[in-house]
Amino acid sequence: MIKNIKWLAFIALAFVACNSDDEAIVDPNSTDGTPLTAGSADFSKYVALGDSFAAGFSDNALFMEGQKNSYPNIIASQFALVGGGEFTTPFMNDNIGGFSSGGVQIPQFGPRLWFNAATSTPTPVTGVSTTDISTHLSGPFNNFGIPGAKATHLDFAGYATANPYFGRMASSTTATVVDDAVATNPTFFSLWIGGNDVLGYATSGGVSTSPITPTTTFNAVYNALIAKLTSGGRKGVIANLPYVSTLPYFTTVPYNPVPLDAATAAQLNAGYAAYNNGLLFAQSNGLLTAAEVAQRTISFSASATNKVVIVDEYLTNLTGFGIPSYRQATSEDLIVLPARAFIGTTVGGNPLQVNGVSVPLADQWVLSKNEIAEVKAATDSYNQTIQDAATANGLALVDAKTLMTQLSTTGVVANNYTLTSTYVTGATFSLDGVHPSPRGYAFIANQFLKAINETYGSNFKGVNVGTYRILYPQDPANF
Structure with missing residues (x-):
């Protein structure tokens, strides 16, 4: 025993x-x-370059908590587990967001939005940002995400004077973003740039004052950036670009949101009778084809799903004959998110002049199918440039285009949470419909880490996206 x-x-x-x-x-x-292993990469000094996504912009503003939840910050927290050093961010002063000057909020810079459940609408937070636009911070920094930046801006001397987000952290007024980043002697970099090269055009409904960056220009400046960043054999990760048509900014407002009763529909049809007859007159004189007449003919019915009326500059120009370029939207057009609060409003309080119905939506409210095609063609070209750069330099590549397509169709399951691009409830995007939520940024960080693992032999698991909130609260004290 x-x-x-x-x-x-x-x-x-x-x-x-x-x-x-x-x-x-x-x-x-x-x-x-x-x-854990870093594999063949050295993460001891990481710098991130990009636009508002890299900065942590969310809910239509840049603010401190959003910056803390930026995908580079999350990536850096993982790098720290294998010897990654300090990751310094040019933080804003508070969680109101944006800039002030002389104690007054500058309208084009914040404040952030919060979701008002009582009205089911995004609402600006109250208060004034304590981040003065004239304040300059001392570096060096690791996060060079610059809201508003295009690929052409990152190597542009003098950009600090044009963009206060870079101006507040630049080493000098003539510095470039990429040169300041390289001057820190990083061992690893991330670069996600190019979204704004098409996004300004797209979010403005294709207004020509926000042109798409020519593909030849993008190719040249992007490769110049890569040459500087990979100097000396430096390793890094880059990402391609999603189609804007997958962003909730363009998919939330339907093309046919107008409910009408029979009497109102009949009144509208009578109002557009002269326009429709003008189209037939133009056809009889060989100015329009039957197909375009059908495309441009405006008709309403007693239904909850009448199509909005839009101005389309791609239609045959008949203004010299007194016939404007009107048509009703189709499923191939994208109505921008701000139009949600504009469609159905009246002009000067006149009940007979209803925006989107009796008054056609101007170009700024709609990205037409022709404009969508222009954006898609540019995005495809940019993505080929990005792919070629990854291949030529042995860089890790994040396929953001495919990921965003999945988010906008089937959704993506991560840590037992289903993420989609649905506005507000999809968990991935913030209230501005373009920039991610904290959970969305965590998901992006994990995709970057996955690409890094595949290329360099590291084995980062990433973060649990379920620990990141979906929406920021109204009161910063609840952060």
Whole structure:
């Protein structure tokens, strides 16, 4: 009996020893439980370059908590597990967001939005930002995400005087973003740029004052950026661009949101009778084809899903004959998010002049199918440039285009949470319909880490997206 007890004690000690060894090698932060490794990369000094996404812009503003939840900040927290150094961000002063001057909020810079459940609308927070637009911060910094930046801006000397987000952190007024980043002697970089090269045009409904960056220009400036960032064999990760047609800014407002009763529909049809007859006159004189007449003919019915009327500059120009370029929207057009609060309003309080119905929506409210095609063609070209740069330099590549398509169709399951691009409820995007929510940024960070693992042999597990909130509260004290 004593002998058996001795054996049991020996077995128990051996079992404990084995468990202790297992616990010593199992790392919950790695993809496979083995010890974390940086693989062939050196993450000791990481810099991030990009636009508002890299900065952590959210809810239509840049503010401190959003910056803390930026995807580069999250990535840096993972790099720290394998020896990554401090990651310094040019923080805003508060969680109101944007800039002030002389104690007055500057309208084009914030404040952030919060979701007012009582009215089901995004609402600006009250208060004035304490981040004065004239204040300059001392570096060096690691996060060079600059809201509003295009690819052409990152290597443009003097950009600091044109964009206060860079001006507040630039080493001089003639500095460039990429040169300031490289001057910190980084060992690893991330670059996600190019969204604004089409987004300004798209969000303005294709207004020509916000032109798409020519593809030849993008190709040249992007490759110049990569040349500087990969100098000396430096490793990094880059990302391609999603189609704007997958963003909630363009998919939330339907093309046919107008409810009408029979009497109102009849009144509208009578009002557009002269226009429709003018189209037939133009056709009879060889100025329009039957197909375009059908495209431009405006008709309403007693229905909850009447199409809005829009101005389309791509239609045959007949203004010289007194016939404007009107048509009703189709599923191939995208109505921009701000139009949600504009469609159905009246002009000067006149009930007969209803925007989107009796008064056609101007170009700024709609990205037409022709404009969508222009944006898509440019995005495809940019993405080829990005792909070629990744291949030529052995860089990790995040396929943001495919990921965004999945978010806008089937959704993506991450940490047992389903993420979609649905406005407000999809968990991925903030209230401005373009920039991610905290959970969306966490998801993006994990995709960057996944690409890094695949290219450099690291094994980061990433963060649990479920620990990141979907919407920021109204009161900054609740952050």
